Amino acid sequence: MSSTWKNRLSLSLFGESHGKAVGMTLDGLPAGEIVDFEALQALLDRRAGGKTPYATPRKEADIPEYLSGLKDGKTTGAPLTAVFQNGNIRPSDYASLRDIPRPGHADFTAEVKYGGHQDPSGGGHFSGRLTAPLCVAGGICLQILARHGITVEARIVSIGGVSGSMEEMTTEMARAKEAKDSVGGVIECVVSGLPAGLGDPIFDGMENRIASIVFGIPAVKGIEFGIGFAGTALLGSEYNDPFYFDGGTVKARTNNNGGILGGITTGMPLVFRTAIKPTPSIEKSQETVNLRTGESATIETHGRHDVCIVPRALPCIEAAAAIAIYDAML
Numbered sequence: 001m002s003s004t005w006k007n008r009l010s011l012s013l014f015g016e017s018h019g020k021a022v023g024m025t026l027d028g029l030p031a032g033e034i035v036d037f038e039a040l041q042a043l044l045d046r047r048a049g050g051k052t053p054y055a056t057p058r059k060e061a062d063i064p065e066y067l068s069g070l071k072d073g074k075t076t077g078a079p080l081t082a083v084f085q086n087g088n089i090r091p092s093d094y095a096s097l098r099d100i101p102r103p104g105h106a107d108f109t110a111e112v113k114y115g116g117h118q119d120p121s122g123g124g125h126f127s128g129r130l131t132a133p134l135c136v137a138g139g140i141c142l143q144i145l146a147r148h149g150i151t152v153e154a155r156i157v158s159i160g161g162v163s164g165s166m167e168e169m170t171t172e173m174a175r176a177k178e179a180k181d182s183v184g185g186v187i188e189c190v191v192s193g194l195p196a197g198l199g200d201p202i203f204d205g206m207e208n209r210i211a212s213i214v215f216g217i218p219a220v221k222g223i224e225f226g227i228g229f230a231g232t233a234l235l236g237s238e239y240n241d242p243f244y245f246d247g248g249t250v251k252a253r254t255n256n257n258g259g260i261l262g263g264i265t266t267g268m269p270l271v272f273r274t275a276i277k278p279t280p281s282i283e284k285s286q287e288t289v290n291l292r293t294g295e296s297a298t299i300e301t302h303g304r305h306d307v308c309i310v311p312r313a314l315p316c317i318e319a320a321a322a323i324a325i326y327d328a329m330l
């Protein structure tokens, strides 16, 4: 099992949803960076469950305990470790998942790969709860980026295929909840204030770096940069972003490439969209198998789960992008 993302920064996530704790170690941060704990908590609160009728009713304090790497509110330069104790655990909700895997979740693949040694409760190490420590690492990077004039902001583009007002999207979530089902959606993230020239070609471009960490967020099933797939329907003359001089700075008239050319930032806003699939755990009955008996089975998930992951994934996407971008700046 590898849960370490490694570049200039090295981020390791550990823990299980219904185990003792989840946490992270972030290595490679420079010394002397101030951490605004209030702002960090605000980011974590946006991710936490129990806040809206469509998020999991599982409420956790989501207040990290810092074990190393910080002194007097500043980074020491040593590996920074933060843990979240899991208070609100109910392993019994998930006792049967080892035998009867939820369609769409990682129960089946974890069983195949780890042969019953994995912790299946609440998805174990595959749980969305692992994004709490991801948000600590990303939250610190967001703060450092802000001091360099770089902002990272994610917004919901659509939910359940509906891209209208927040009210219309909320109606989609309500409809899914009523039907004991779930919905997914699309998140757009814009990084502003980036200098031109960040990133490398071929395998180490900004697309590669961002995608590799964004796919560490469970339920992410797609990512596109700029106008992505829609750009395939345009002519080159429509798609290309014409350059012009704005004072001494080269800018582009449009930003279909999402601020990246050849893996390297152009200085235009870096824009990417992420596809978040519908939450796998649903109360509606679904076909599955019993891996012990070899028989067909049905499953209805009555544990606590999100009707829609998208609102809680917003800060996770910002955090993931911030880690990749700050790493590239280092």
Ligand SMILES: Cc1cc2nc3c(=O)[nH]c(=O)nc-3n(C[C@H](O)[C@H](O)[C@H](O)COP(=O)(O)O)c2cc1C
Binding pocket: 056, 104, 105, 106, 123, 126, 127, 128, 129, 131, 217, 218, 219, 220, 277, 279, 280, 281, 304, 305, 306, 309, 312, 313, 316
């Ligand atoms: C913030 C967050 C919350 C999540 N909550 C749930 C949940 O309540 N129930 C569930 O089945 N999956 C939830 N997931 C998604 C699963 O963890 C994920 O679909 C599963 O691990 C399989 O991985 P994959 O979808 O990336 O293939 C959540 C993901 C995130 C990011």
